[in-house]
Amino acid sequence: MKPDMSASVSFFLLELLIVIVTINISFCNGSSYVGCIESDRQALLTFKHDLTDRSNRLASWLGDGDCCEWNGVVCNNHTGHVIKLNLQSRWESDADYEAYERSLLVGKINPSLFNLKNLIHLDLNSNKFEGMISPQLGNLTNLQYLDLSNNPELHVENLVWMYGASLLKHLDLSGVDLSRASEWLLNINSLSSLVYLRLSNCQLPPFSRIQIANFSSLTTLDLSDNPFYNSFIPSWVFGLNHLGSLDLSFDYFQGPIPNGLGNLTSLKHLDLSFNFFNSSIPTWLSRFSSLEYLFLGFNNLQGRIPRSFRKLCNLRSICISYVNLSQNMSEILEIFSECVADRLEYLDLSHNHFFGPLTDQLGQFKNLETLDLHENSIIGPIPTSLGKLSSIKDLVFSFNKLNGTLSQNHFANLTRLTSFDVSENLLTLKVNHDWVPPFQLSSLILRSCHVGPHFPAWLRSQKSLSNLDMSNAKISDVIPNWLWKSLSQFTSLNLSHNQIHGEIPHLADQRDIDLLDLSSNKLSGLLPPISFDVNALYLSNNALSGSISQFLCFGMNNSKTTEILNLENNFFSGELPNCWMNWQYLHVLNLMNNEFVGSLPTSIGILSSLQLLILRKNSLSGVIPFVSLENCTNLETLDAAENHFVGYVPTWIGERFSSMKILNLRSNKFHGHLPVELCRLASLQILDLAYNNLSGSIPRCISNFNAMVTVDHSESNGLNYFGNKTGIQFLLHELLVRKGIEYEYSTILNLVRIIDLSKNNFSGEIPREVTSFTALQSLNLSHNSLTGRIPENIGAMGEIESIDFSSNQLSGEIPQSITSLAYLSYLNLSNNNLIGKIPSGTQIQTFDATNFVGNDLCGSPLTKNCTVTIETPEDENGGGKDGNEHEVDWFFVSMAFGFVVGFWGLIGPLIINERW
Ligand SMILES: *[C@@H]1O[C@H](CO)[C@@H](O)[C@H](O)[C@H]1NC(C)=O
Ligand SMILES: *[C@@H]1O[C@H](CO)[C@@H](O)[C@H](O)[C@H]1NC(C)=O
Ligand SMILES: *[C@@H]1O[C@H](CO)[C@@H](O)[C@H](O)[C@H]1NC(C)=O
């Protein structure tokens, strides 16, 4: 009995217990339950204590409250343990950036976090956690989901702790610095449950040698944006045959696209772009029947898109841009119209060698939102079936050879079009005057299309248009009033290189715009005040006239944000107003070729950001108020040539303008000595002081002009100036005299090295230091009073093409070393006191004799023979053998010479003055 009795009692107790537990559980499931565990709450509070939480996201994390109710905390309903921590920050597209910044949690991850032993899910994505990730993370042995991505200040020593977190299914450490975790792959290879692995932008060290990945259940692998220089895709990737998504972009992988990838037939998303893959596009890709996203752009691929791609019926996005494919467009349209035509959303085939015409099949892509075919060789007309692309938003056809006419039929159903670029083709746009387009564009680029002669009236319907480039579009019309009135809708408006005439109206209060380019038109009349800010204002090459004081002095109490002001080549006249105080953001001020008179106002010295000041070809006079310019320390180019300025070259110029690259004071009335301080302009590339009244000797310290010694040929571009705020570019063009002819240099200006001190009263010797200028291309010291000998070592100026020492009092013989100047194609030594034989051996004998007259010289090309001393060739060259070699050298030298003459003489001047 007793045992029975006790058994039934214990049974009863057990039953009671079950009831209690059940009650308890249902109680828990209701509004309140066991609540949070004290140790978990303490851990969370300690964790919070180390953080800066500017937006008070963790306001609920307080004192002795129920931590399971805290923001971002999830507990197990039965045990009360914290199992999830969701503290990621989200960027809402409509949120303002500052609010987002404030919402980020900042600080160290306190190790107390690792006391939350029951944590299954930890998401700290996109904050500013910093410091080392503690190996104690491995103590969270229940963790299945770990996302620490996008915390740029986080790094790890190694990933050995991964062994502890062996249940992980989802691991995202993107943006965390793993550069020290050399065994990262071995460590991760212990995570056999892994389904999702993202290590993008982790500065991952090279792969360790594993053959087979233990994490074979992986469906997502993203190793993009890591520096795997000179390596191949490792073979363990090929065994991940559950992969649905593979991203290996920006990884510096090389070699062919490996065939091993052909096993990953479940892939929906494949991104191999921005690598150095150099094969053709593999045909096995056509077995990937689920493929939706295919990104292969920016590689060295060749060949064509395989015809078998017609079987890929699930494709939505294709990017095969910036590779080297070559194929007929009609074939491509055929391939993709087989079964994806009404599915494809995104197609970017830009910057390849695709050729041939577009066909009517274009109209089948009813779902296409983006079509980018720019920079190919596509010819012929755009088919009217374009008008059927009823989903298209973004169309880019620029830089092809398309021709024919675009009519309103081409746009019939393009109701969603927002961005259209057909620039740099041979297209004509012809629509009815009263056409009302079905779209509302935000960006329209019709550069070099035939749009004119009338200004398109339909543009008036485009209320959201903010970027319009209709330059070089054969418009000879006035700008309609409605456009002037709606200027503020634009951030960028370029109507340059047309025949637009009429006057600029007074532009009343509007919003600021970044770029207003009306240059190279026929605008006339006065420049009215503009009461809003234009960051880059181009009005050059028009017929605007009168004083600019209304424009410049308007709204004196508001400072302008203008960074680039280009008024070159108009008929502006009168004095420069003393109103520069409000223009202190100017980086570029170009007033060249106008009719300005009077002196430079002192307020110009306020322009402390100024990098480029061009006053050339006006009638400005007086002294340049260099003292006012003392704060313009960013000045890189000062071109005051062809004015009537007087005065000295100031001594502090070298100290203040230490970035100066071009100093051009040509054709003024400067006098006095060249101060030695000038020599501090180590970056000087072009020094033109010709046609002034400068005197004294040429300082020997010019050897400090370092830029004259070396030239970086990889920087074969023009001198560009960028607005700091908008990044809008100004490409300088500069008039320079070489070989007695004025050329305009622009796109190669950065390579040009010239010194021109001609037509002054310089005396003394030519400093032999000039011979160290091994990058100098042109040296003109003519029409001075220089004496002494031509520097013996002149043959060291290896790049020199043009030397003019004519009309001085130079004496002695012409140094023999001059014959080693391989590129010399112009040499004028006439009207000096030179004596002796003209050195022979190179092209010097081909120069015109007039370049040597007015001396006591003899020998070819002069007709006067050198009869006095006859040296045998053996004596001169030290043996017949050398003489032979000399002849051989001469042959190559003359070839090089021919090339250089061709380059500078023909191509150089052609590459001029185009911002195109
Ligand atoms: C825990 O309880 C809450 C509130 O009743 C409920 O929304 C949640 O789904 C439950 N969670 C689990 C893991 O059962
Ligand atoms: C937690 O991690 C540290 C460092 O890895 C280790 O020394 C410690 O034994 C771990 N504690 C537990 C309870 O696993
Ligand atoms: C690809 O798949 C084939 C057939 O399933 C298999 O024999 C081969 O080993 C796989 N290749 C790789 C690299 O995994």
Ligand SMILES: *[C@@H]1O[C@H](CO)[C@@H](O)[C@H](O)[C@H]1NC(C)=O
């Ligand atoms: C425009 O779209 C409508 C509706 O999708 C269709 O009925 C019409 O035929 C289309 N017009 C053209 C020219 O494609």
Ligand SMILES: *[C@@H]1O[C@H](CO)[C@@H](O)[C@H](O)[C@H]1NC(C)=O
């Ligand atoms: C378009 O260019 C092709 C050659 O590319 C030429 O045959 C054709 O005549 C041109 N058509 C027009 C309208 O200019």
Ligand SMILES: *[C@@H]1O[C@H](CO)[C@@H](O)[C@H](O)[C@H]1NC(C)=O
């Ligand atoms: C342009 O901006 C950069 C960074 O904002 C600054 O360092 C530089 O000095 C600015 N340049 C000028 C000329 O103002």
Ligand SMILES: *[C@@H]1O[C@H](CO)[C@@H](O)[C@H](O)[C@H]1NC(C)=O
């Ligand atoms: C140059 O800057 C200094 C210091 O800001 C100022 O005192 C001086 O007046 C400025 N000079 C000119 C000419 O603006």
